[in-house]
Amino acid sequence: MRALITGGAGFLGSHLCERLVASDWDVLCLDNLVTGLETNVAHLLNHPRFRIARQDVTRYIDVPGPVDFVLHFASPASPVDYLKLPIQTLKVGALGTHNTLGLALAKKAKYLLASTSECYGDPQVSPQPESYRGHVNPIGPRGVYDEAKRYAEAMTMAYHRAHDVDTRIARIFNTYGPRMRLNDGRALPNFVYQALTGQPLTVHGDGQQTRSFCYVSDLIEGIYRLMQSDEHEPVNLGNPQEITILEFAERIRALTGSNVPIVFKPLPEDDPKQRCPDITKARRILHWEPEVSLDEGLPRTLEFFRREVAASRAR
């Protein structure tokens, strides 16, 4: 079986490449490295079943040979990235999704779209079930990501309905773990970097907004099970354990053994106040739920970040 993974040199994509290679898949990763790093898959480069090609998936994609599964993970994903790359983000959600669906149709391959909880915007219900239609500001700064993914979901369902492509949609909630970039602007790398370099931790707003964090191995297991299922409508994948951003900052500060102060900055526009998945559907159809608690996942991630900070100091 041969899988094509777009965005395979990114944080989630690289873990997915690793998982599929370990499960005897041939993997071709397409990535333009706009936010990913080849070092994320360096350990796979000499593997006979792994190949990476530098390619922008918003342009025409030609892949010789058979493909059994297309997994579309390419997209800037952190607010810092997609605010810096608004047009590329819209293009990879729109043209990238169209091109990869076209490839799946031509190759008679199955398809999985990496969508996001950001489809729910700043939600008015919590936790968010898949049936919730969302509360997104299309013209706000975050709209470039939220609307790109909503369009990508619509295009995926259109290919399923019009061309009978065997599609799946994962609505991924905040995920963390090794290979996140220290400077990607998400809460976890920010807090860890600040704590490890002796800077105050910056919390936006009063810190009472909530998030839920899923460890990367749990998320990849959920994706793997969704690949095997025949569910075509979106499935939430995330950890329903909710925590306020302030509590999260305090936990990271304690874990790093730092005593830097916590400072408060204004909340960015359209920042969601609550983010918590309802995973009833994933439990029922995939028999999946997260197993790694923050107590286990945070130290593993911290170990990775300590090495990254040491390496960046040595450079």
Ligand SMILES: NC(=O)c1ccc[n+]([C@@H]2O[C@H](COP(=O)([O-])OP(=O)(O)OC[C@H]3O[C@@H](n4cnc5c(N)ncnc54)[C@H](O)[C@@H]3O)[C@@H](O)[C@H]2O)c1
């Ligand atoms: N990490 C999370 O918590 C999270 C949550 C929800 C959804 N997602 C989704 O999962 C996917 C992966 O996210 P991530 O956290 O690994 O982000 P990431 O930035 O680490 O990885 C994205 C990868 O896509 C590549 N890419 C971007 N545009 C491209 C293009 N036009 N052509 C080819 N490659 C391109 C980047 O170079 C990078 O390697 C994204 O689609 C994201 O929207 C992630």
